[in-house]
Amino acid sequence: MDWDKLRIFHAVADAGSLTHAGDTLHLSQSAVSRQIRALEESLGTTLFHRHARGLILTEQGELLFDATRAMNKRLDAAAARIRDSEEEVYGELRVTTATGFGTLWLAPRLEKLYDKYPELKIDLMLEERVLDLPMREADVAIRMKEPSQADLIRKRLMNIRMRLFATPEYLNKFGEPQRLEDLSTHRLICQNPNAPQVSAGAKLIETLNDYDIRSKLYVNNYFGVLQAVLNHLGIGVLPDYLTESSSSLVRVLPEIESGEVPVFLAYPEELRHSKRIQVFRDFIVEEISAHRRQMRDEEEASH
Known part of the structure; x- marks a missing residue:
């Protein structure tokens, strides 16, 4: 199967429009349309329903889009691993956690991490929905319960009440x-x-x-x-x-x-050797240890 045609198909399916996909790919609408027709002919099926409001995937199109989406996420993961340097930490790290924890505990502490790794780009996704780490919706998660998904490395950080x-x-x-x-x-x-x-x-x-x-x-x-x-x-x-x-x-x-509510840090097994994951994990563990020491010292001082 032609990789270039699959790339164009994915862009069209994601945008729902030949024009918008062409803008993204820097191709004309007619060139995109020709590639989609050629892909449909090679597969012997129709991938899109065409109507005035844009394009809607057929059942066969949905199946192919699921496959290209998974391929893209795998490729992103591979590229991230390749970019990781043994000496330097840079690039994007997508972190997901709950709104309260991310806003009030994590975000105020990130200055220390940026001081050490100024070229690190963190995409902090704060929401109550549990993102799918194996499907690469995020690189690392901090969750208020033990993750149930397979193929994840997990570390218990602390307990809260x-x-x-x-x-x-x-x-x-x-x-x-x-x-x-x-x-x-x-x-x-x-x-x-x-x-x-x-x-x-x-x-x-x-x-x-x-x-x-x-x-x-x-x-x-x-x-x-x-x-x-x-x-x-x-x-x-x-x-x-x-x-x-x-x-x-x-x-x-x-x-x-x-x-007690356990707090876990989790990331995909395939990112085990990622330098960005390693420094973020070590940073979180150290911040929790420092927080515990501070609370213990304050408690002792009050007695």
Whole structure:
């Protein structure tokens, strides 16, 4: 099968348009169209339905597009490995993690990594959806549960817990609850228990909802929950990594917390020898160790 025709097919399928694909490939629309027709003839099938709004893949086209997409991701992975130098670290590293962790824990620490490797380009993808690492949707992930996908190298980084927090201003205005039953007169800020999230957090929210809390604010990530809490809207369910070093928050009902939530770093087996992965992994491990030392020193100083 002609690799060049497959490359052109992939661009057309991705763009849904001969014109847009031609712009990307620096080819005329007629040249792209000829290549697609030649590919269809060689395969003995129709790859696109053509209509006024553009091109739609046929069932056979979808099968071929799945194959070319997988090929592209494999080629990207191979190119990344080839670019990795034994002495230098540069190029793109695509990191995926949850919005709260990426925004409030990871991003503020990246300056240290860039100081050591200024030519590193990090694409930080913050979303609650779990990206497919073996299919190269990202190079490395930090997740609040152990990855279930095969062919991944995984490292347990730390454990976190979900706890209750509020601002002193909110507690001065509405009073501090002394027992779970007192939450009924407060506003609870949390993720929807039916939304995708760590199971330990969902279980804690289900427990709190048993106490007839009349006012609630649901946010679909912990960064949003934190912003609502910092603006004195209520008592929030937040992971401890967001709040351990924050003097603007007060822990409420300190005996109440979720079970442990493991935090894992994971990346595909094929990137085992990637220098970019290695330096990022070592950086994260060192930052967590430094954070633990700081928290331990602060705890000892307070006693």
